[in-house]
Structure formats: C-alpha cells, structure tokens
Amino acid sequence: MDKKAIVYINQFFGQVGGEEAADHPPEIKEGAVGAAQALAAEFAGDITHTVICGDNFMSSNQEEATARILEMLEDIDFDIFFAGPAFQAGRYGNACGAIGKAVKEEFAVPVISSMNEENPGGEMFKKDIYIFPGGRSGAKMREDAKKMAEFGNEILTSEGPFPADEYGFYKRGIRHQYFRPDEKTAAERALDMLLKKMKGEEYTSELPIPEVDRVDIAPAIEDLSQVKVALVSSGGIVPVGNPDRIQSASATRWGKYNIAGMDRLENRASEGFKTIHAGFDPAAADEDPNRVVPVDALRKFEEEGRIGKLHDEFYVTVGTGTTVGEAARMGQEIAEDLKDAGVQAVILTST
Amino acid sequence: MAKEIERAGITIVQMANLVPVAKTTGANRIVPTISIPYPLGDPKTPEDEQWKVRYTRVGAALDALETDIEDQTVFKVG
Incomplete structure (x- = not known):
C-alpha cells in the first residue's frame, strides 16, 4: 500500500525519558521511532515521521503545542495520523485526543487512537477521532497498536461506512447514509421493532440515547x-x-x-x-x-x-x-x- | 470524586489543570491551575510570585463557591 502515516507519541514511548522529561517540547523525527514501531509492524503503508511531545508540555500549553505540531506537519504529505496507544494514562489520552482532533480538522485525514475505557480522553474525544478500547498499560502495546494499524489499513483501502459496532472503536454518535446490505427500509425495521416491543421481546433501538450522569449543582455559599x-x-x-x-x-x-x-x-x-x-x-x-x-x-x-x-x-x-x-x-x-x-x-x- | 461530594449537598470547586477532564468527570465549578506537578506555584519562579499565584487562584476558588451558577462553569482567574 502506497500510503503515508504520521504517528504521535509521548516522551516516554518516544524514548526521550520518563516523568523528568514530561516537559519535553514537541519534536518531529523521521521514520517510526520508539513505540511507533509497534504500529509500523502492522501498518501496510509507510510511517514516514514520528511526533514526540512531553505530556506536561501538552497539557500545560495545549494551544502552543498543537500550533507547533500543526506547523511541523504543514509541508509533509500524509494520508493518515495515528496517536498513541495511550492505555490508561490520562494526560497522554488527553494529548492524543487534542492533537488528533486538531490534525483531523486541519488536514482532513483519518485519525486513529486507542485508550482504555477508564481513560477520560476516550470520553472527551471519541466523537472527534476513531478511538479503540485499549489495555490498561504498555503491556498491551502490540495488541492495541495492531487494532489501530489494521483499521488504518481498512479505512485507506475500502469505501466504508465503518460502523463502530463492526469495527469496535468507541461509538462516535455520527450517523451515515448508506444502503443496508439487507435492503430493509426504515419503515420495515420500525414495524419489526414495534412488533417485538408489543410481544415483550428484546429489540435494539437504532437511536440509543447516551446516558449522562450529572449531579445537581450545589447552591452557592452565601457567606x-x-x-x-x-x-x-x-x-x-x-x-x-x-x-x-x-x-x-x-x-x-x-x-x-x-x-x-x-x-x-x-x-x-x-x-x-x-x-x-x-x-x-x-x-x-x-x-x-x-x-x-x-x-x-x-x-x-x-x-x-x-x-x-x-x-x-x-x-x-x-x-x-x-x-x-x-x-x-x-x-x-x-x-x-x-x-x-x-x-x-x-x-x-x-x- | 467531586461529583459524589457535590451529590451529598456540599458545595465544591475543583481546581484542575486538565480542565476538559474535570468537565468530563462532572465537576460543576472549576478553577484552572497552572500545571499538573505544581498546580499552585511554579518552582522556577520566585517565592513571592508563587505565593501570588496560589493566593489569587485559591481566592478565585472561594469566589466560585459563592457564585450561583446555572451550568457547569469554568471560572476565570484574575
């Protein structure tokens, strides 16, 4: 496959260093560096560059970090962008989501990431980019990277649509128009659902309402x-x-x-x-x-x-x-x- | 955690660097801090500067506790 990918990883997975290097400003290197190699192993195209940025640098200067990275990517030709996998690392998840969203908006390429379900970054960015459920730690690197790369291969070579249920990424809440393989119209499906409901049978809504758990705002303290x-x-x-x-x-x-x-x-x-x-x-x-x-x-x-x-x-x-x-x-x-x-x-x- | 304390009827303000995370996890009153490892005082700056940051931001959090809000609110500092 003649397609080019860029990967975003943090200072740790980019082999710059641990916590002491978390303020590391963004930099770009040629080829698949550090953990990006796990993606390279499964991705059918070519990983031309790796962007590495410290988690604290990204979280404390998100606008600046994003702007700098977008600038680095400006003159590079690429078809897809991978961020992570971020596992259960909160700051890293936030970073992958933020930069992924910005890259998608700026360059209109598909962006794929992976985060554990406990990573708040998933909830925050699943509507913006493709995020696959991932493991809790780097021990799942190979598995999580494989899912990302394989979906990348798929998205670059087939037409879609790519329903979340089928591919396994977190639901984005985006509706697509397409012809169903079974050619059942909405009217038929609605009737089927209604009949099932009347019989007291299980049925699956096509429009699930997401549950949001909010608490009532506690009153202001007067004095x-x-x-x-x-x-x-x-x-x-x-x-x-x-x-x-x-x-x-x-x-x-x-x-x-x-x-x-x-x-x-x-x-x-x-x-x-x-x-x-x-x-x-x-x-x-x-x-x-x-x-x-x-x-x-x-x-x-x-x-x-x-x-x-x-x-x-x-x-x-x-x-x-x-x-x-x-x-x-x-x-x-x-x-x-x-x-x-x-x-x-x-x-x-x-x- | 913020959510459960608020659910118990205690007025709470969360001071956080990752404001979008605080928003997602359901805090209703949020005051931004300056970083993750040192939310309220950058060790690279002089003591009096750090104290100013801390006093101002904690002050903003106290103001937030006294402010009636309709929706989730991120309070501005200074």
Missing part, C-alpha cells in the same frame, strides 16, 4: 466567613511515611490528615508531607506540598476572615489509574465524613 471549608486532593500528598499506605496508582484507599495549628504544610525534607502520586514528577510537590494542597493560602484567608474556618483535616487520595468506580466510592466516603464534621464547602485540587 464563606460563616462556613467551615475543607481541602480535598487527588494529588497524593501524605505525611512522610504514608501511614495509610495509599497506593501510588490505581488507588483504593484515601486518608485524612490533621493540620490543626499548622500555618502551612512542611515539606519532605522537614519530615512533613510529600506526594506518593506516581503520575507526575514529585519534585515540586515534595519541595513545597502547599503547591498541591494550599494550606498556607487558606490559613491566610482564614486569618483575614474570608472563610470561617479551615477544617482541621484534609482528605487525600491518588488520582492516577484510579477507576471511576473506586473514585466514586471514595468520594462518597469522604462526603459522609465531611458532613459529619459540619463542612459546607470544599476545594478539591487535582493533579
């Missing part, structure tokens, strides 16, 4: 100076020693730690607090944990009377690789505790 405010964080800030043994990733435990009488969180070097979060470089948080859990700023607001009181305990878990189900359970448990303590308002910091 914070009369209220107890608590800090909650998914940034993994714990007392040095991690007494509750909260996991560094895929957490199932949370902790609450007393800060009564503390003007600020002391750092790791002073045997105070540190982060155990495995999803980002801990240096900045270890050096000054208030950068993640801003006890010092809230003490100031307490002193100024802006808030009634800062709750004596802050609550924390680790938000990387943590499943939605576990996060919801921990959220419910923390909420119970907060209510018992008479907390009316919460600032949640996430990393």
